[in-house]
Amino acid sequence: VLTAEDKKLIQQTWGKLGGAEEEIGAEALLRMFHSYPPTKTYFPHFDLSPGSDQIRGHGKKVVAALGNAIKNLDNLSQALSELSNLHAYNLRVDPPRFSLQFLSQCLQVTLATRLGKEYSPEVHSAVDKFMSAVAAVLAEKYR
Ligand code: ZNH
Numbered sequence: 001v002l003t004a005e006d007k008k009l010i011q012q013t014w015g016k017l018g019g020a021e022e023e024i025g026a027e028a029l030l031r032m033f034h035s036y037p038p039t040k041t042y043f044p045h046f047d048l049s050p051g052s053d054q055i056r057g058h059g060k061k062v063v064a065a066l067g068n069a070i071k072n073l074d075n076l077s078q079a080l081s082e083l084s085n086l087h088a089y090n091l092r093v094d095p096p097r098f099s100l101q102f103l104s105q106c107l108q109v110t111l112a113t114r115l116g117k118e119y120s121p122e123v124h125s126a127v128d129k130f131m132s133a134v135a136a137v138l139a140e141k142y143r
Pocket of ligand 1: 039042043058061062065066083086087091093099100101103104134135138
């Protein structure tokens with residue numbers, strides 16, 4: 001469960017990313033494709049080379065969705081409800097927990113390399129909890 005302190009840290013951390021969302025999203029995706037190659041199978045229609053328009057575009061969408069979630073930390077299920085439907089019914093990203101966890105880890109490494117010392121143990125823990133909460137919502141409609 002996200003504490004009030006976690007929420008504050010997440011919002012502050014996100015505030016530091018200003019303008020770099022696309023790059024961060026793209027880097028997290030590239031890390032995921034490299035470290036967990038099976039995740040590439042969900043993107044057969046993408047050019048997966050570093051810096052491709054599709055990776056940049058998708059990275060931006062994912063980070064924007066997370067930014068929106070951060071504005072609705074008390075109401076994640078509702079804020080992510082459409083995305084949850086999309087991932088469960090249309091995309092069938094499976095097994096949901098695993099793939100979602102990979103992306104979450106890759107995003108954390110991306111943030112850590114950018115923020116350095118500012119990615120403190122407290123921030124790390126808050127972001128980890130936040131991403132688990134997002135993953136739980138995105139996985140909640142699977143049967
Ligand atoms: Zn996902 C899509 C978000 C995870 C796969 N996504 C998407 C989008 C978004 C997202 C925003 C867009 C939508 C529209 O357009 O409407 N994701 C997200 C998030 C997350 C995710 C936030 C977490 C955190 N995904 C994921 C994973 C996977 C995926 C893990 C696998 C691996 N997605 C996907 C796909 C798609 C998406 C395949 C579609 C793409 C295209 O474009 O085609």
